[in-house]
Amino acid sequence: MSELGRVSELGRVLRLDARRTALLVAVPALTGVGTVTAWLSLGPNVAYWDNAVAALINTVRVLGPAAACLAAWAAVRERRIDYLRDLTARSPATGPLLDLMLLTAAALAAYGAVTVVIVVETLMRDEAGRPHPLGVAAGASALVLHVVFGYLGGRVVPHPATVTAVAVATWLWALLRSPGSSWWSLLPPAALPEVQLFTGLRTRVLAEQTAWSLGLAAALVLAYVGWATRRGLVAVPVAAAMALTGAGAAGLRSSHGQAAAPAPVTLACREWPLTVCVHPALRSALPALSNAATPLASRLAGTPVAFTRVEQRPEQEPPRVAHGVAIIHLKDLSPGFATRVLRQIQDALVDARACATSPDPMAAEYRSLVDAWLLGAEPPVITDTEAARRFNGWREETRRAWLRRHYTDYRHCALGPGHFRPSSARPQRHTAAQLRRRSPRPAPDIAPRPAGAPGG
Known part of the structure; x- marks a missing residue:
């Protein structure tokens, strides 16, 4: 070539x-x-x-x-x-x-x-x-x-x-x-x-x-x-x-x-009106969680499950409410995350085993009536329309007082028609010793905002 x-x-x-x-x-x-x-x-x-x-x-x-x-x-x-x-x-x-x-x-x-x-x-x-x-x-x-x-x-x-x-x-x-x-x-x-x-x-x-x-x-x-x-x-x-x-x-x-x-994490918190703490990657959820949880905390004030703090924990820890702290899980911020958190808290308020074995088929309906009020949801239609009419007609303060008296029955799904009679909504008389033992902590939604408190 x-x-x-x-x-x-x-x-x-x-x-x-x-x-x-x-x-x-x-x-x-x-x-x-x-x-x-x-x-x-x-x-x-x-x-x-x-x-x-x-x-x-x-x-x-x-x-x-x-x-x-x-x-x-x-x-x-x-x-x-x-x-x-x-x-x-x-x-x-x-x-x-x-x-x-x-x-x-x-x-x-x-x-x-x-x-x-x-x-x-x-x-x-x-x-x-x-x-x-x-x-x-x-x-x-x-x-x-x-x-x-x-x-x-x-x-x-x-x-x-x-x-x-x-x-x-x-x-x-x-x-x-x-x-x-x-x-x-x-x-x-x-x-x-x-x-x-x-x-x-x-x-x-x-x-x-x-x-x-x-x-x-x-x-x-x-x-x-x-x-x-x-x-x-x-x-x-x-x-x-x-x-x-x-x-x-x-x-x-x-x-x-x-x-x-597992990795150690310092939570991001919002202190008012409730203390709400989440993983730092979810800190943008703090305002929505605080606004959603405050009414529920107010309605539970005075009950054994009253809480003033909401805290996110790892998935290994079950959601619960104890010692004034509501433990929650929050995986992401997909639509409806605040509602899902409230459901977790609400599910932790009742004894799941007692509710599953309750002999009264109406107990679940009465519980759903109270659940809807706690979560601020639309009242459900239940068989006992008279009980639903009375409960929905009570003032907010009356329902809160009613829950404080009947929380144990609510927790164990033992509510019945008698719990919704007019007499059950009347305020109880307390002795001076009982009044002294009651917690002086105000409900979260009526607590005065401190000067200079952060908004988020």
Whole structure:
């Protein structure tokens, strides 16, 4: 071949290499897929960094197989021009490595765009916790591993069916594992559950995931270079990479599938008219919770379950009302969260076992009548219309006094028609000793607002 012909062929190779930049059009598509996946994993209106990082890692379960398929397709297509690359003085591994670098850069660009979206969304709200750079690294390294697996699969078996095989293998690996089931679920791409409030990601697990992905990706690339160049010197770095992979797997196995652990939290509180305390990521809920809980606290004043503080606790603690504190759960700020909290408090006021075994079928109807008043809801229609008419016709002060006298029967679902007779609504006479024993604490809705008290 003449010198001019060689220059022409070299120019063709360079033009073909330049055409590979067209793969960058896949970046917007991968970004869209990753953003939607991450967004669906976030709690509504909750800006908790640990959960944001877990959502970002979970995007790789969808983004990874898509990137692997793209890499496999590119490898099968580019394998056809290897005879042109052989005309140059480059190593037979140079072209494939350049392809792999381009595909990796495209996938990481999409992952970076998804990361920016999640970070901005978290910063725009009342964020709590702290971001984990290792979490971003764990997701990125898992994505790189998918690209390497898909591309090398297409290089070793350059057949269109390879793309389908890569898609099936990566999707099965991602989907056939449930969050928290075993330590296998932590192998990249990790199947992480939503990180609940009052817990946090374990940084050691994130580091081990990164080591596993990078070690395995490096071993695959080095093994391919050794196979393409027919050089055995890569055996040592391949062994080192596999040792890193094994160390990461051993660490993940010792974690028993638990990616999160309880984390200490300083609650965010609003002090007036009730003291309401929630996780800092939910501090925007304080005004709505305070406004919703104050009427209920006022109606329960003077009963054994009177409370002046509402406090969010971890899911392990059941909702209850004791010693003036109403313990609640609040997972997110989806519509109706304040109503759900009031329901939790109201359910804690009664003895569930006694209500479930009550022999009187009417007891549930009488309880629902009182429940509706406590929650400020529309009165229900019950069979005993006379009792409903009387109770709904009493003044607010009369109903509160009635509840203080009959709370024990209400708690055990033992209310009957006799509790709603006119005589049951008359105020009781108290001796001087009884009056002295009564709590002097005013009801929350009539307490004077102190000067300079914060509004939220």
